[in-house]
Amino acid sequence: MSAAIEGEVVRRGEAGYAGTWSAMLWNELKPQRFPDLIVRAASERDIPAAIRLARSEDLRIALRSHGHSWCGSPLRDGGMLIDLSALTAHEIDPITRTATLQPALCGREFVAALAPHGLTFPAGHCGPVALGGYLLSGGLGWNSGALGPAAASVRAVEVVTADGAARTCSKEEDPDLFWAARGAGPGFFAVATRFHVTLHDLPTAVAETTYAFPLGDVEPVTRWATAAAKRLPANVEASFMLATASPDITAATPRPKVISFTGTAFARSPDEAVRCLEPLRSCSLSEHALFRRTDVHKSFEDLYSASSGFWPRGHRNVVDTLWSDTGYETLLPALAASVADAPSEQSLVLAPLWPASQDRTLSHDMAFSVLGETYVAPFAIWDDPAADTANTRWLRDTMRAVEPYRTGHYIAEADLTADPSRARRSYTPQDWARLRSLKTAYDPDNVFHTYLTP
Numbered sequence: 001m002s003a004a005i006e007g008e009v010v011r012r013g014e015a016g017y018a019g020t021w022s023a024m025l026w027n028e029l030k031p032q033r034f035p036d037l038i039v040r041a042a043s044e045r046d047i048p049a050a051i052r053l054a055r056s057e058d059l060r061i062a063l064r065s066h067g068h069s070w071c072g073s074p075l076r077d078g079g080m081l082i083d084l085s086a087l088t089a090h091e092i093d094p095i096t097r098t099a100t101l102q103p104a105l106c107g108r109e110f111v112a113a114l115a116p117h118g119l120t121f122p123a124g125h126c127g128p129v130a131l132g133g134y135l136l137s138g139g140l141g142w143n144s145g146a147l148g149p150a151a152a153s154v155r156a157v158e159v160v161t162a163d164g165a166a167r168t169c170s171k172e173e174d175p176d177l178f179w180a181a182r183g184a185g186p187g188f189f190a191v192a193t194r195f196h197v198t199l200h201d202l203p204t205a206v207a208e209t210t211y212a213f214p215l216g217d218v219e220p221v222t223r224w225a226t227a228a229a230k231r232l233p234a235n236v237e238a239s240f241m242l243a244t245a246s247p248d249i250t251a252a253t254p255r256p257k258v259i260s261f262t263g264t265a266f267a268r269s270p271d272e273a274v275r276c277l278e279p280l281r282s283c284s285l286s287e288h289a290l291f292r293r294t295d296v297h298k299s300f301e302d303l304y305s306a307s308s309g310f311w312p313r314g315h316r317n318v319v320d321t322l323w324s325d326t327g328y329e330t331l332l333p334a335l336a337a338s339v340a341d342a343p344s345e346q347s348l349v350l351a352p353l354w355p356a357s358q359d360r361t362l363s364h365d366m367a368f369s370v371l372g373e374t375y376v377a378p379f380a381i382w383d384d385p386a387a388d389t390a391n392t393r394w395l396r397d398t399m400r401a402v403e404p405y406r407t408g409h410y411i412a413e414a415d416l417t418a419d420p421s422r423a424r425r426s427y428t429p430q431d432w433a434r435l436r437s438l439k440t441a442y443d444p445d446n447v448f449h450t451y452l453t454p
C-alpha cells in the first residue's frame, strides 16, 4: 500500500503484477503494453492521492472502469494505470426519475435494478459492459433509436481533474468539460467518478421479429429490409448481422453463412409491440428464408443472453466501426464477401440501422456525433493465439473493403491501433479541434494519456 492510497498498488516486477495486468482487459487478446504501476482504487477517495503519486513520479495516467475497450486502451507502456473497477455503486430516485452511478457499474445490473421502479436506461447491448467508458463515448445501447445515445440522458458528471480537484460538470457548470464528457471516450482528460442520469419509462413489452437468409441473398434481402425498415417507428431497433448461422437457425453442417435481419420493439404493451413490428410481418423473400420468427415476446434478460451468445467472454477480438453516407445496398454485399472468407466461424459484421436515433437533436451539444446515415461494425472473434495475425488481417481487409465509403468511426469500438487517424476521424473537424484545445486547457501538463495510437 502507498501512503494515502487505501487500494492495492502493484508495481511492474512485483509478485502479483502479471495477474493484475491480465485482469485489466475483458478481451483475451492482451496487447503487450505494460504500465509501471497499477493502482486499484478502493474508492473515489483514492483518486486524488493516485494523481499526486503519479505527478510526483512523473508517470502519465491511464484509466480503466471495467476494461471493455476492445483495443485495450487502458493498457499503455509505462506510467500509471488507475483501475476504477471497485466503483460500482448506484442510487436510484424513482420520484425524480434520476439516478447516480459510478463508472464500473455494468449495464445489465443497472437495468435490472431500475425495472422494479418501472424505469430503464439505454445501457449497452452486452450486459457486462461498464457504464463508465460507454457513457464517456456516447453510448449506443438498447432502444437508442428512441432514446438517443446514452450520453443524452447524462445530466452531470463528477470528475477529478489533472490538478487533483473534484468538480461537477453539467450544462450550467463547466459546460465545456460536460460537452467533452459526453463523447471524448478514451481520450477524456479527467477521471469520471460519478454520472448523474435521467431515467426513462420501462418498456414493459419487448418483441422481436427475425429473418435469416443464405449469405448469397445479401442483395435482395438488404433491398427488402431497408425498404421495410423505413416504416418502422423509432422504438424498433433494426439491425443486420452477417455471420455463421447459429444452431437455432439451422442444424445443417457445415453451418452456412447467413444474413439475418432483426427488429426489436420496445413498447408499453404486448399489442403495441406487435403493432410496431407490422412492417416486418410479411416478406416477399420468405420462401428463401432459412429462419423466420415474428413477434416473439422477450425480456431484457433474453436480449442480454442473446448478445452474450455472440460476444461471449474468453475469446480473442479485434473490432472496428465505420460511419458512412452510402446505403447498406452497397456496403453489405462488400462485407458479405469478407464474411464468406473469414478465417474464424465466430467472426461477424453487425449493421444496426440508426444506432443513435434519427432525431439528431438527441445528439446535440456533445462531443459524440452521428457521422453518417449508415453504420457497420465488423468483429473478428477467435480462440487460437496462433491465428492472431490471420484474424487481425481479416478485420483490417474487411474494413478496407468499405473504407472508400467512410465518413467516420465510433470512438467506443474503433480499432485505434489500425491507423493514427482513427481517433480524429471519430469526430467532425470542429469537434476534434475543440477536444484538443480542451485537453490543453484542462490537462496542460499531459497528466493523462490521450487517444491510443498504433
Ligand SMILES: Cc1cc2nc3c(=O)[nH]c(=O)nc-3n(C[C@H](O)[C@H](O)[C@H](O)COP(=O)(O)OP(=O)(O)OC[C@H]3O[C@@H](n4cnc5c(N)ncnc54)[C@H](O)[C@@H]3O)c2cc1C
Residues within 6 Å of the ligand: 026, 062, 063, 064, 065, 066, 067, 068, 069, 070, 072, 073, 074, 075, 084, 103, 123, 124, 125, 126, 129, 130, 131, 132, 133, 134, 135, 136, 137, 138, 139, 140, 141, 185, 186, 187, 188, 190, 191, 192, 193, 311, 412, 413
Ligand atoms: C462485449 C462488448 C460489447 C459492447 N457493446 C457496446 C454497445 O452496445 N454500445 C456501445 O456504445 N459500446 C459497446 N461496447 C464498447 C464499450 O462501450 C467501450 O469499450 C467502453 O469503453 C467500455 O467501458 P469500460 O468502462 O469497460 O472501458 P475501459 O476499457 O475500462 O476504458 C476504456 C477507456 O475509457 C476511458 N475511461 C474509462 N473509464 C473512465 C473513467 N471513469 N474516467 C475517465 N476515463 C475513463 C479511458 O481512457 C480508458 O482507456 C462494447 C464492448 C464490449 C467488449
